[in-house]
Amino acid sequence: xxxxxxxxxxxxxxxxxxxxxxxxxxxxxxxxxxxxxxxxxxxxxxxxxxxxxxxxxxxxxxxxxxxxxxxxxxxxxxxxxxxxxxxxxxxxxxxxxxxxxxxxxxxxxxxxxxxxxxxxxxxxxxxxxxxxxxxxxxxxxxxxxxxxxxxxxxxxxxxxxxxxxxxxxxxxxxxxxxxxxxxxxxxxxxxxxxxxx
Amino acid sequence: xxxxxxxxxxxxxxxxxxxxxxxxxxxxxxxxxxxxxxxxxxxxxxxxxxxxxxxxxxxxxxxxxxxxxxxxxxxxxxxxxxxxxxxxxxxxxxxxxxxxxxxxxxxxxxxxxxxxxxxxxxxxxxxxxxxxxxxxxxxxxxxxxxxxxxxxxxxxxxxxxxxxxxxxxxxxxxxxxxxxxxxxxxxxxxxxxxxxx
DNA sequence: GTCACTGTACCGAATGTTCGGTATATTAAT
DNA sequence: ATTAATATACCGAACATTCGGTACAGTGAC
Numbered sequence: 291x292x293x294x295x296x297x298x299x300x301x302x303x304x305x306x307x308x309x310x311x312x313x314x315x316x317x318x319x320x321x322x323x324x325x326x327x328x329x330x331x332x333x334x335x336x337x338x339x340x341x342x343x344x345x346x347x348x349x350x351x352x353x354x355x356x357x358x359x360x361x362x363x364x365x366x367x368x369x370x371x372x373x374x375x376x377x378x379x380x381x382x383x384x385x386x387x388x389x390x391x392x393x394x395x396x397x398x399x400x401x402x403x404x405x406x407x408x409x410x411x412x413x414x415x416x417x418x419x420x421x422x423x424x425x426x427x428x429x430x431x432x433x434x435x436x437x438x439x440x441x442x443x444x445x446x447x448x449x450x451x452x453x454x455x456x457x458x459x460x461x462x463x464x465x466x467x468x469x470x471x472x473x474x475x476x477x478x479x480x481x482x483x484x485x486x487x
Numbered sequence: 488x489x490x491x492x493x494x495x496x497x498x499x500x501x502x503x504x505x506x507x508x509x510x511x512x513x514x515x516x517x518x519x520x521x522x523x524x525x526x527x528x529x530x531x532x533x534x535x536x537x538x539x540x541x542x543x544x545x546x547x548x549x550x551x552x553x554x555x556x557x558x559x560x561x562x563x564x565x566x567x568x569x570x571x572x573x574x575x576x577x578x579x580x581x582x583x584x585x586x587x588x589x590x591x592x593x594x595x596x597x598x599x600x601x602x603x604x605x606x607x608x609x610x611x612x613x614x615x616x617x618x619x620x621x622x623x624x625x626x627x628x629x630x631x632x633x634x635x636x637x638x639x640x641x642x643x644x645x646x647x648x649x650x651x652x653x654x655x656x657x658x659x660x661x662x663x664x665x666x667x668x669x670x671x672x673x674x675x676x677x678x679x680x681x682x683x684x
Numbered sequence: 685g686t687c688a689c690t691g692t693a694c695c696g697a698a699t700g701t702t703c704g705g706t707a708t709a710t711t712a713a714t
Numbered sequence: 715a716t717t718a719a720t721a722t723a724c725c726g727a728a729c730a731t732t733c734g735g736t737a738c739a740g741t742g743a744c
Contacts, residue, residue, distance in 0.1 A: 293709065294723070315512040316598040319700060331702080332724045340701065392597065396649045400594055401513040415653050441650070445663065446639075449646025452593045453638070456612050466642065516734060527735080529690050537734065 301326055301336065302351035306394075309348050313397045317341075342404060349410045352394055356414055359385070364421045371429035372475055379471045382447065389454040389463020396448055419444060429475045443470055498523055498533065499548035503591075506545050510594045514538075539601060546607045549591055553611055556582070561618045568626035569672055576668045579644065586651040586660020593645055616641060626672045640667055 304326045308317045322344065323330045337343035359381050367374055386393065395411050403411075419440050426436025446466050454462035501523045505514045519541065520527050534540035556578050564571055583590065592608050600608075616637050623633025643663050651659035 312598045313510065313512070315510070318698080320698080328723095329725050330700085331726075334701070335723060335725095395653055396593070397597055399649075399653050400589065400597070401509050412653060412655075415650070441659075442643075442663075445646035445650050445659075446642060447646070448649035449642035449644070452596075452645040452649065453612070453642050456592055456596050456609060458609075462638075462642075466639075515732080517732080526691055528692085528737090531735070532689065 296327055299351075301328070302347055305344050306348045306351060309345060310392045310394055310397060314341075314345060314401065314403070345398065345404075345407055346410070349394060349398065349407060349414075353410065353414050355385075356418065361417055361421045365424050371425055374425060375474055376471055379467050383464060383467055386447075386451060386463060388460065389451055390460070392455065393448060393451055396451065415444065426475065430477055431475065435478070439474055443474060446470060496548075498525070499544055502541050503545045503548060506542060507589045507591055507594060510597065511538075511542060511600070512598065542595065542601075542604055543607070546591060546595065546604060546611075550607065550611050552582075553615065558614055558618045562621050568622055571622060572671055573668055576664050580661060580664055583644075583648060583660060585657065586648055587657070589652065590645060590648055593648065612641065623672065627674055628672065632675065636671055640671060643667060 305317075305322060308322055308325050312321070319330050319333065319341070323333060326333065328336070333344070334340060337347065360378055363381075364374055364378055369377075383389075385391075395415055398407060399411055419437075422440035422443060423433075423436045426439055427433055431439070450463045450466040454460070502514075502519060505519055505522050509518070516527050516530065516538065519538075520530060523530065525533070530541070531537060534544065557575055560578075561571055561575055566574075580586075582588075592612060595604060596608055616634075619637035619640060620630075620633045623636055624630055628636070647660045647663040651657070
């Protein structure tokens, strides 16, 4: 392969930042060109099908990050469940810049998203959900309880992002993540035990 | 005033539906014209400043609904707090069509929203929050606890909307609202008492 | 007739997209 | 090593379309 002035990875990162902050329609080719450093026609060389190709690449890029940084450590690592969950929270805080940045699962699913994109986003959500369920059960939670908490956790993530963006309160997201960190694995059926701080 | 082919109220409702489902950039004048039944020039007669005027009208329209249907009953009615909260949940379910419809607070606050709109949306959030705090305290909750729960409730509302849209699971929103209905006014400091079902 | 309203026709600007062409790197043959 | 040929990466300029917005001529109720 010939020399690319802009690497695939950093290109996807640049595009990601635009799409996550402005959404599909808000991410114009002019902006994407400006941010990536590639002219519009060059973007079409990299993504022959245009904007749709770019969104797809961004979603796959983020999906890969989600799996390697969040999901796999959650299920593969041999650490204590509490420890794994704490680490995940830290990663999540980083990923969303403590709540200052949006989530693709929200912004790209608004309006009239393409079916293919919708499916990819849905799959990412489900994968994350399943990983959280697995962790919950590993920590001794009842299967049903684990699922309820996992769903609720992901709802809190999305909701906290929306509310923080709405209020400009810098601590909303972090505060709620800390709350989850302390309560997510609490077992209601067994005598309450210490949770890692 | 002369006869309006389309009433202010239903006009705002039509515009509302478009903006809530497609967002600011996604709501093109063509669509707005088609949905309202008014040609572009007529829309500009009604909203001289164009699209921005329309969004503002829609936000004010919804804001008015929020206050009369949700906030005022919450603080003015002399009913039991539990009863008032239950009624609010019913109204909320209606307003979001059991989670099938988006919230302006989310969709209009994405991208690069106009400062004026951002302020209006922020105010609506705050008003709702304050009303919930008042209700919580009225029900005997500690001031701090009331505020935490109010914030968390509104986070759940937004998060559940995002997740339901993401998964197409029709019961997500309703289920979470039911959970809130049962737990929101639970008093952790006083002996647990019966909650209206 | 007046006046609030609506429809037709139109505008410049911006949108996403395509195309012709150049520069550079890679490969193959000599 | 020198060529020639090919493939890749990029760009400038134009493409057709749609965008938000305007000008102006009806239209109908009073």
